[in-house]
Amino acid sequence: MRVNRRTTATVATAAVLGLTLAACGGGGTSGDGGGEGGGNEVEVFTWWAAGSEKAGLDALVGVFDEQHPDIEFVNGAVAGGAGSAAKDLLQTRLQAQDPPDTFQAHAGAELQDYIDAAQIEDVSDLYDEFGLADAFPADLVDRLSSEDGAIYSIPSNIHRANVVWANPTVLEENDIDPEAQYEDLDAWIADLEKLDEAGVTPISVGTTWTQVHLLETVLLADLGPEAYSGLWDGSTDWEGAEVTAALEDFETIMGLTNDDRDGLDWPEATQMVIDGSAAFNVMGDWAVAAFEEQDKVLGTDFTAAPVPGTDGTFDFLADSFTLPVGAPNPDGSKAWLETVGSLEGQVAFNKAKGSIPARTDADPAEFSEYQQTAIESFANDTIVSSLAHGAAAPVATLTAISDATSKFTTGAADLAGYQSELAAAAQG
Amino acid sequence: MLKKLRRVGPPLLLLAPSLILVGVFVYGLIAANFSTSFTDSHTAAQATRQKPTAFVWFTNYLDLLASEDFQHSLMNLLLYTVVFLVGTMVMGFLWAWMLEKPVKGEGLFRSVYLFPMAVSFVASGVVWRWLLNSNQDEQASGLNRLFQIVGLDVLQNNWWNNITFGIVAIAIPAIWQLSGYVMALFLAGFRGIPDELREAARMDGASEWKLYRHVLFPQLSPVALSALIIIGHMSLKAFDLIMSISKPANYQTKVPAVDMFVFKSSFDYANAAAVGSILLIIVALVIVPYLIRTNREEKR
């Protein structure tokens, strides 16, 4: 009897386990490429899940399907919101050695961690194979190369960060010439203060990363392109008087921004200019999509200009694609990278997304008015790397700078403390 | 020996599936977490063993606890937890107390009060970000605007953008979401009290207050304790909420769970693990006395 009873218990236990396993095995279709290599599909991991970014991705996939009809595109897009879920997930998958076939990353220093961790492959030979070295501007290729001269990603598009957007109606109402070309920040700040006295929000800004974005353009304006670039290779002293002066300007400008900034992301900050509740907004050129979506016309409803003091400089950032170490289907990855670098791919993608091609051989006539001006500047201006978007400094440095900036702009640190935290952050 | 096995064997067999799962998925991972937290793995290269890591034991913990920023996070967590617990308990009790007596439309009130639990913060985060907008006066929107509309301008404030008490504002959506659950617990507690007890007290001429003080509250205290534990463990996971209303980089709303995320996303796995362990230890300090207490009571 006893034995029987125990047997029953054992059987029951086994049944429970079986039930669990059965439930686990049944149902879902097999995963997102996790684990199973082979099959001729390519999983492309991006955070372009909706809007113009998704339209761009779809256009790129259209070209990919034409160029590589035998390879199936698998969309691994995860939206970045709610805690930058996408990057968190990507990092975890790479760490667990379950990489996608290729993933989106900002070109430049942001890749350094993946390189150090031996998670992405050198793709220099693909540049030769696809003839990309000549198609991209030499300045850009320099910036993409890591210290050892190798290149780890292929850019799909270029954005400009140092753009100031303005609402001409608001400016005219307050006797400010919308066409004014400001020599430097001081001239601009004078007008901002004038707006402030008139009771208008002179300049809108959003949460921490947009504040870092503003900081970067202020540093660029006050230090000039050379000294700004020197901040990232150690040749400019973070503790120096010039940086102090720039930070003072940053403090002044932050004092002229909206109070609810920490709760806003960039579209809401830009929206303030569109609505006329703020006069200026500093944001990258993806903001043009926000204006155009609401049928605003460049030149009449809004203006776009380099941030005062940064004329002649193109503060660049780029999205790019990589070849992860241990990609399940490396041939698929290479096929995708080929499409990304190709003229057709770059034109289709950027026409839909609103950015500009990294290639110099695209015909500007195919693009919008704003894009044409950006293409021209990119070809002629001095190019520097954006901090806020991962081109200039590795992730850890950017994180430390963001933390310090938030502490400063919420009033928990003073300027001297801020400057020394920045210096410490840049040291790594 | 055999007898003992017979006594202990079957229960353990029944528990086995759960124990195996919990052993692997909880304790295995906690062990992995602790072991990472004792290393100096602060860079991406170390995380993938491209560069060596060394055991530094408690260095990460000591550095964290000594840093002003982490103390700020702990302080925020404490404030948040206190406000969240008090808020849900008070609201939940109040609602249960009002619904305890027969009320027309009880079902409606109960369902509406419970409803926020059904909405995840992935979903309602945007609304709360709007509502808790810190602009005031002419530029006000969200709740500040609502206060103006109903003529309570004095209530306007900058919500979570206050550097010291901002975190308290983040507790508001959390209270909104979970008060209904606490109400259900208390309501059940009220209904579980035998009518005879109240009758007896009334017969003795006890006032309403005395009835609550001496008869009802003591009966409700186990319910309150359960509620505290369940709500308390959620406060340590305030992560989703802070992420959807504020941003991880915003200094005013930092809590340890956010620090953990920030460390992890900049490849500083050792510090991320150390923060995780500290959270776990805090939980242990709270939960173990509770368990000892419950066990002792049951033994009595």
Add this chain to the structure above:
Amino acid sequence: MTAAAEQLTAPRQAVGGPGPRVARSRYSLARTLRYAALIFFLVVVLVPVYVLLVTSFKGTGDADPSRAWALPQIWTLENWATAWTALSPSIVRTVAVVVPSAVIAAFLGSLNGFVLARWSFRGADIVFTVILFGMFIPYQAVMIPLTQLVLDLGIPTGVPTLILLHVVYGIPITTLIFRNYYATVPHELIEAGRVDGAGMLRTYWSIVLPLSVPSFVVVLIWQFTSAWNDFLFAVFFSSSQNGPVTVALNNLANGALLQNYGVSMAGALFASLPTLIVYIILGKYFVGGLMSGSVKG
């Protein structure tokens, strides 16, 4: 207090008191106040829901924080249509995750609860503590080893992995609720079974399980809600092609540089509907289940 009790006590007070009229007016004043307060809180709770609802019917330019309180300028169903197309396939998958995981976790919890509460053996308390502690594990910190573990087990991502994880991390709380519930089941019932010579399992099947319905309701609701609203596991162990509704909602709400608020809010409401329906259907049993002792710590 029941209605009958109230009727009984009210006249008794009236006899020695200052007169029925005063008593009644005080009584009705209290009642009015109570209703006023109930309605006040009803409105407060619904404030965010109001914003969600009106915004979900607004067009692109209209859905803006500055106009949060205003009714739509033009009512449009477009957002709801978009949300429906984007979310409906994932709703089905969410059900496929949530229902089995809630049922299995509840069943395991009830077994554990029964054993721990009623078949006490030496060390039962320690085993309980060990299980309960799992409730407090900081998920963020263990995501990397967890991903590794799931990968090593070779379970396909998407629905199967999510079921497993929701079961595993549901065990502590379901065990807690059932154990506390079974602690209140009269000893005699179970002892009777033992004296009969019925084994543990038979006692469980024939005596305990039928008594557990109220607790099952509580546990199922809790598990259903938390699995339905889970985002962390969902985003790590599934993709937009095979994941639950929170992932689809996140892609819908946060995928674009330019967020479409109307669509996000329609999606938010749409994704909450199934949980809401469960509450409305099971709400009465929920409180009833809690009542029958399952909350007594």
